[in-house]
Every structure is written in structure tokens, then in C-alpha cells.
Amino acid sequence: MRHLVLLLLCCALPLQAGAPSPPSTDIADLRIEAADGYYLAWAINRLPGPIEVRLDAPATPGMASQPALPARAGVPAGGQVLVARISPPAGRSGRLQLRLLGVPGSSNARPRDVLYLPPLARTELRVDQGFEGSFSHDDAENRYALDFATPPGTPVLAARAGVVMQVEQRHAGNGQDRARDAAQANFIRILHDDGSMALYAHLAEHGALVRQGQQVTAGQRIGLSGNTGFSTAPHLHFAVQANRGMQLVSLKFRMQGVPSP
Numbered sequence: 001m002r003h004l005v006l007l008l009l010c011c012a013l014p015l016q017a018g019a020p021s022p023p024s025t026d027i028a029d030l031r032i033e034a035a036d037g038y039y040l041a042w043a044i045n046r047l048p049g050p051i052e053v054r055l056d057a058p059a060t061p062g063m064a065s066q067p068a069l070p071a072r073a074g075v076p077a078g079g080q081v082l083v084a085r086i087s088p089p090a091g092r093s094g095r096l097q098l099r100l101l102g103v104p105g106s107s108n109a110r111p112r113d114v115l116y117l118p119p120l121a122r123t124e125l126r127v128d129q130g131f132e133g134s135f136s137h138d139d140a141e142n143r144y145a146l147d148f149a150t151p152p153g154t155p156v157l158a159a160r161a162g163v164v165m166q167v168e169q170r171h172a173g174n175g176q177d178r179a180r181d182a183a184q185a186n187f188i189r190i191l192h193d194d195g196s197m198a199l200y201a202h203l204a205e206h207g208a209l210v211r212q213g214q215q216v217t218a219g220q221r222i223g224l225s226g227n228t229g230f231s232t233a234p235h236l237h238f239a240v241q242a243n244r245g246m247q248l249v250s251l252k253f254r255m256q257g258v259p260s261p
Contacts, residue, residue: 026166027051028075030100038087043100045075048213049165049191050106052243055083059097063088072246074106104165105243109195114160116255117218119200119238120148120225121155125257128235135232144250145199145239146258152234153207154225156200159238159255162190164214164222165197172205174231185229185237188222196251201237202228 028051029044043053056070057063064087065071071084088096118125129135129147137145166189173184187201188208204226210216227234240253254260 026168027104028053028100028102030055030098031080032098038085040082041084041086041098041100042080043073043075043083043102044080045078047077047104047165048163049077049104049197050195051075051102051104052107052246053081053083053100053102054246055098055100057086057096057098063096074108101246103243103246103248104189105191105197105241105248106195107243107245109242111192111196111240111242111251112194113254114192114194116159116198116240116253117157118255118257119157119159120150120236121157121221122150126150127258128233131252140247140249141241142237142239142250144252145237146255148236148238150225150234150236152204152224152226154236155221156188156203156223156225156236158190158216158218158220158222159198160190160192161218162192162198162216164210164212164216165189165191167208167210167212169203169206169208169223171228174202174227174229176230176232178230183229185231186226190216190222195242197241199237199239199241201239202226202231202235204228 031042033040045051052074054070054072066085073081073083075081126149127146128149131144137143169186171184171186185201186203190198204224207224207226210222225236239250241248241250
């Protein structure tokens with residue numbers, strides 16, 4: 001389950017004229033305001049939960065900026081933050097390349113030890129891949145995830161109350177090329193009150209039963225399981241994650257009815 005949450009925005013600023021309209025993603029917008037001899041770079045959060053961003057100019061090292069680039073900032077839910085004031089290099093013409101990276105969640109999250117409910121509406125749970133599984137649970141983002149084998153269309157339940165932070169449900173099909181298929185998984189991300197986030201992935205195409213910004217209760221139906229993205233068979237991928245300095249990391253968790261690893 002890689003490449004689900006990282007945003008990458010690239011913007012080329014003309015050094016003599018007004019700033020263009022930068023691109024946007026489902027996570028954030030990069031807004032550039034042209035001032036008298038400098039630019040103001042704003043990050044605008046489009047999610048109902050906090051994100052963290054980093055702005056840099058990889059093709060122009062040492063460019064004058066306040067604060068110096070790369071510059072990082074936390075952006076509250078639905079808010080905007082001035083990331084940097086940028087001054088073009090003296091005597092330089094052409095266009096200046098800026099890049100904004102962003103990750104959901106706050107680095108200030110303090111996850112609690114919580115007993116999670118099972119995320120499937122089934123009397124029996126079968127774990128196909130557990131913590132530190134060698135097939136795909138081998139990186140920081142997924143190390144402490146559980147894969148539950150389940151037929152497509154099985155109701156997926158919120159394992160803990162929270163706010164729906166992201167919904168992706170447009171993808172269809174699956175494959176076994178990790179680099180190509182990992183970003184094609186449908187998923188729902190739910191933000192908890194301690195800043196941790198639950199990820200429910202490989203959902204069915206158009207299988208979400210909730211919307212971004214919606215408050216959900218533990219045990220509520222939120223979607224339908226599927227077999228999208230990097231997957232060899234129908235299953236639900238469940239992980240609890242936190243943002244740790246622009247890096248999503250999975251956290252160990254306890255779940256009712258599932259033996260602790």
C-alpha cells in the first residue's frame with residue numbers, strides 16, 4: 001500500500017512577470033502570490049484533517065527564501081499557511097521550479113493504546129498477511145498492517161470512531177506490479193481524536209458508503225471490500241498510521257478477536 005497519500009505539486013514561476021496558477025490535488029493547493037520583487041508561497045489544505053507540507057526548489061539550490069528551503073509547515077484542517085517568502089536569484093531569467101510535497105496527518109499526533117473493533121461484518125476473520133509480512137508489509141508505512149481475506153462486496157466497518165479524511169473509489173482492477181499498481185487501490189482514511197489515522201484499502205470501485213468530512217462511529221458501515229490495486233486476491237488491508245516528520249508510519253495496534261502478533 002504505497003503511494004496512496006503523498007502529494008507532489010510542481011510549479012514554474014516566471015521571474016519577471018506575474019505568478020501562474022499552480023496545480024492542485026485532492027490533498028492541497030499551492031498558491032503563489034506575486035509581491036514587489038518576491039513571491040509568497042501558500043499551502044492550502046483541502047482535507048478535513050491536518051497535513052504537513054515541505055516546499056523546495058530542487059533545481060535552484062541556495063535560492064533566497066525566508067525561511068530557507070526546504071521549508072516545512074503544518075496546515076490545519078481546511079486551513080492555509082504561508083510556507084515561505086521567496087526572492088528570485090539576482091540576474092536570473094527564465095522560470096523558477098518549486099515543488100511542494102505533502103502528507104496527511106500531524107507530526108504532533110500522540111496515538112493512544114486502543115482496542116480496535118474488527119473492520120469486517122463477518123463472524124470469522126482470516127488474516128492472510130500479518131505484521132511484518134514478507135509480501136508487502138515490509139516498509140514503514142505498512143509494517144504493522146493486517147490483510148483480511150474476504151469476498152468482494154463484504155461490508156467494511158469503522159474499527160474506531162473518527163472523521164473521514166480521504167475517500168478514493170474511482171479505481172477498478174488489480175495487478176501484481178507493485179510500482180504500477182500500488183497507487184491504484186481504492187481506500188478510506190479515517191482520522192481519530194488522538195491524531196492517528198486508520199487506512200482501509202483495496203476497496204471496491206465506487207464502494208465507499210461515506211464522504212470526506214463525515215463523522216463516523218465505531219462499527220458503522222463505511223464501504224465495501226474489493227480487490228483493487230497491488231493485490232493477488234480479494235482482501236481488506238487495514239493499518240493504523242501516524243505522520244512522523246513527512247513520513248507515514250504504521251503503528252502496532254490491538255484488535256478485538258485477533259490474537260496479538
